[in-house]
Amino acid sequence: DIQMTQSPSSLSTSVGDRVTITCRASQSISSNLNWYQHKPGKAPNLLIYAASSLQSGVPSRFSGSGSGTDFTLTISSLQPEDFATYYCEQSYSPPFTFGPGTKVDIK
Amino acid sequence: EVQLLQSGGDLVQPGGSLRLSCAASGFTVSDKYMSWVRQAPGKGLEWVSIIYSGGTTYYADSVKGRLTISRDNSKNTLNLQMNGLRAEDTAVYYCARLSEVAGNWGMDVWGQGTTVTVSS
Numbered sequence: 001d002i003q004m005t006q007s008p009s010s011l012s013t014s015v016g017d018r019v020t021i022t023c024r025a026s027q028s029i030s031s032n033l034n035w036y037q038h039k040p041g042k043a044p045n046l047l048i049y050a051a052s053s054l055q056s057g058v059p060s061r062f063s064g065s066g067s068g069t070d071f072t073l074t075i076s077s078l079q080p081e082d083f084a085t086y087y088c089e090q091s092y093s094p095p096f097t098f099g100p101g102t103k104v105d106i107k
Numbered sequence: 108e109v110q111l112l113q114s115g116g117d118l119v120q121p122g123g124s125l126r127l128s129c130a131a132s133g134f135t136v137s138d139k140y141m142s143w144v145r146q147a148p149g150k151g152l153e154w155v156s157i158i159y160s161g162g163t164t165y166y167a168d169s170v171k172g173r174l175t176i177s178r179d180n181s182k183n184t185l186n187l188q189m190n191g192l193r194a195e196d197t198a199v200y201y202c203a204r205l206s207e208v209a210g211n212w213g214m215d216v217w218g219q220g221t222t223v224t225v226s227s
Binding site: 001031032033034036038043044045046049050051053055085087089091094095096097098099100101 | 142144146151152153154166167168201203205208210212213214215217218220
């Protein structure tokens with residue numbers, strides 16, 4: 001099975017800051033990488049699919065990059081509604097797997 | 108409107124069984140890839156299972172042989188039959204629809220979640 005890691009596991013930041021989260025796969029997954037935002041008590045929300053494509057309705061401050069084994073999610077200017085946990089997920093080969101998550105909270 | 112409505116979560120004893128359902132509206136379940144994802148208390152998201160439109164299924168190692176994903180086409184519903192439940196299966200369970208773009212599959216529609224608690 002493909003293992004996913006993320007860093008950092010958590011970060012404390014402020015509104016307006018630029019945030020970068022990295023995700024690494026244990027083997028090449030081409031561009032089959034998705035990013036989700038998850039808030040307590042809510043269903044996860046797909047932000048980025050195919051490593052760099054913005055899901056419909058997601059603000060343009062979110063962007064993704066990478067291919068192969070190394071990927072990045074960037075939030076260009078953090079907004080109050082962005083405080084949440086972010087997960088990467090590989091959809092290259094089943095069983096699909098999530099990274100452990102990165103919790104973004106208020107400094 | 109495209110949506111998924113979940114039901115079936117409950118408190119069950121270790122070794123017991125439970126069936127989760129996920130009713131779809133606005134699309135046909137059998138035309139799509141569908142998945143189950145769970146989140147145990149204080150933990151991250153865990154991918155559980157997928158069923159392809161053609162009927163092929165896959166499972167996480169942690170649930171293989173105990174949980175079974177299926178569809179009821181007459182009710183346009185996704186199901187998860189859970190047998191031999193363990194304390195570590197305690198979680199909020201989400202169903203999700205997958206959509207394909209350029210060879211990549213992402214979970215773009217989610218149910219509201221349903222809580223399964225395994226405890227004596």
